[in-house]
Amino acid sequence: MAKAAKTAITPTRAENYPEWYQQVVRAADLAENSPVRGCMVIKPWGCALWENMQRILDDMFKATGHKNAYFPLLIPKRFLEKEAEHVEGFAKECAVVTHHRLEEGPDGGLVPAGELEEPLVIRPTSEMIIGDAFSRWIESYRDLPLLINQWANVVRWEMRTRLFLRTSEFLWQEGHTAHATEQEAREHTIRMLNVYATFARDTMAMPVITGEKTAAERFPGAVETFCIEGMMQDRKALQAGTSHFLGQNFSKAQDIEFLDENGERLNAWTTSWGVSTRLIGGLIMTHADDDGLVLPPRLAPVHVVIMPITFKADDPEKIMNYCHKIADDLRVQAFHGRHIEVEIDDRDIRGGEKNWSWVKKGVPIRIEVGPRDMADDAVFMARRDRPAKDKKGVARTEFVSSITSTLEDIQQTLLRRATEFRDEHTHQIDTEQDFRDFFTAPAGEPTPIHAGFAMTHFSGDSDVEEKIKNDLGVTVRCIPTELGEPGTCPFTGKPSAGRVVWAKSY
């Protein structure tokens, strides 16, 4: 048996996808599990990624007229009780604070004491606490629209957790807006959905489908929920962001009222929308390979890592100076609103180990600079979108002057690959039998690599959706914004306005 090429990550994606994912998170040093089940420690490299996402998204929110604010972590229990569907949706996964003090117990340990008169809920989302503020901030139509965003952590007591994809505590942003008219609120919901889709595609190089959720998948309390859905490399769908049109449900529950031009008292129309650290999970499962993380340049904390090869040099200092010169020439250049981030890795560890550590972290460009390169006024370059051993010598001046176009080329390559992969595994399906065959794995497949996206007509019957979910574990991921041609639902024979996306999902 031929020996397979050694990969930096074991197992490979094909061998065991879920385990591969965990190993990439570990190898890239993104995060680790915490002492509390379901929570995670986000390590510097993972945090830097999130910071880049935050910065770019925050600019996009500001550009669409939003201001940041911060609302409290703790919410009075009675706030959550105001909106019936909302309560029902979140009650099962709320962490509740009931005491405000610890006292020494009989066995020497600490026991909670000082029971609170009213329990406090750790926010699973902030509609209720922000709605409470909105009801006080909004008096007249002149106060509208009110466009607020907050960066925060939230807690949802999850049964099954995976780093970044589903953790009990996660970081996110939640936008909350109030509008005078239904139409304006609806438009805003879609506007923010499109901001997410643009961010996913242009910054993360992650192609997504925008669409609306079916009733079964809707946010508790929303009138309509929209989402962006991406395809991961195991062909499962990942909901990467949501935008909700809340109608007047929350404004009625919380008295968010204003006086219009005619002096009439009306309820505002509200929206909310969010993306979370789950995006990092999506990034990994879209681009990472069997050698670890692969970062799109626009998000990479470091664009170029320079590894000086000084062991054999007659004059190590000369090589270091040469490296610093290259770094300086790169840093003065800009790439999508940031100067080029360069790291010179002069750690005293073995060359191979050093090189592989940057491969696993997904840095877009690695260069090695030794005596031979310096003599040629060149660098030895490797790109993370190509195999780890695919390296070549490049003249220094050419390398420096083409750096932004090289980074852009990597960015585009990643997007193109991900888009091709998704399209290759998206199929139009017209009969129920074909649909069932599509989602039934061939016997003996070592790990569940799922069929992909099935586009079928659908009449929208929720009992059909329910049955398919039970039979196949497949759900409607969304009703795409681009509906296409009307047709006939293969499950009911009824007419359908357009095709919907079915897939297994995270």
Place this chain on the structure above:
RNA sequence: CGGGCUGUAGCGCAGCUUGGUAGCGCGCUUGACUGGGGGUCAAGAGGUCGACGGUUCGAAUCCGUCCAGCCCGACCA
């Protein structure tokens, strides 16, 4: 909350059936050799064997109780 399993060094595990107070791999420290590649060799640091109780001259090992965690189901950004 139902069903299965596991707690021994930072991580991953062996030892338990047939009691005699701990071992392996990785990692870590130091040194040597090496040097466009995650290498080789040597020396070293690190554990009240999940907790409590019982049996015993003696318990990681046998018995009991408890605690914690993991996996599979229902729920989910």
